[in-house]
Amino acid sequence: MKSSLLSLPGAVPAEGRDEGVAAHYGDLFREQRALADGAGFVDLSHRGVVTVSGDDRLSWLHLLLTQHVSELPAGRATEALILSANGHIEHALSLVDDGETVWAHVEPGTQDALIAYLESMKFFYRVEVADRTDEFAVVHLPAGSTAETPEGVVARETAHGRDLFLPRAELESFAAAHAPAAGILAYEALRVEGHRPRLGFETDHRTIPHEVGLIGTAVHLQKGCYRGQETVARVQNLGKPPRRLVFLHLDGSEVTLPAHGTPLRLAADGPDGRQLGFVTTAVRHHELGPIALALVKRNVPVDAPLVAGTTAAAQETVVEP
Helix, strand or coil: CCCHHHHCCCCEECCHHHECEEEECCCHHHHHHHHHCCCCEEECCCCEEEEEECCCHHHHHHHHCCCCCCCCCCCCCEEEEEECCCCCEEEEEEEEECCCEEEEEECCCCHHHHHHHHHHCCCCCCCEEEECCCCEEEEEEECCCCCCCCCCCEEEEECCEEEEEEEHHHHHHHHHHCCCEECHHHHHHHHHHCCCCCCCCCCCCCCCHHHHCCECCCECCCCCCCCCHHHHHHHHHHCCCCEEEEEEEECCCCCCCCCCCCEEEEHHHCCCCCCCEEEEEEEEECCCEEEEEEEEECCCCCCCCEEECCEEEEEEECCCC
């Protein structure tokens, strides 16, 4: 899904998983500062939009998701996961119920697989699942924004900002009224600063929720059964996850940021040492300089200097070992 806002002045298209929206509009740090100050908006119209309607929508989703949603009040935003039978993260949903319909936005390109799974689990429940990506675009207003939600538009209000499910036909008029636009790189820089994991970046095919700090935010520990719950309960009650999410301060003298998947090693062992983890997302922050999120083995000392490839990295704990 290619955004019409790529026609805005200065727009540089994003690549990889965020293809379809702008990486930036000519000034990455200015865009970050605007978002940090509660100004402007971010075009997230490449994300998938899925709705679930019907009388049984909340009780049905409650059986499938890691989050407690059977009594979710209208207008309250929440996060939820769908796990494999072995407890590995398969889908991440950012959702809200408007009183009649549950609206969720998901990672670009994942909506088809999500809908296929949901359709396979409908059975006799009174629910209708729909892909609304062609009709609705996700737009993010940063925390502190004083912009009003357009009439009739569904919104998710969180501590990190407000996500709007905006009719796609209104995207350009919204942009004109709510400038300045900020690119996905600015949004990602603030996400990394906030230690917020993203599906497909901080997760791989074997990630469990404990490793990336999603217990309590996207996983409710006092709800009924769901697929993968046994793993969640076992790790919560009896053990520790094999890996943990960390925040990295990277050497600012390096010209190139470490790519996703760059190996992490102990600095004392050098670039030929044993791999202890990998970089998941590296960004340039307007105040902190180059920073990153990474997954490391649980037993890596929390104060150990690391190297990401050849780039020196000092870690901060996100998930306790």
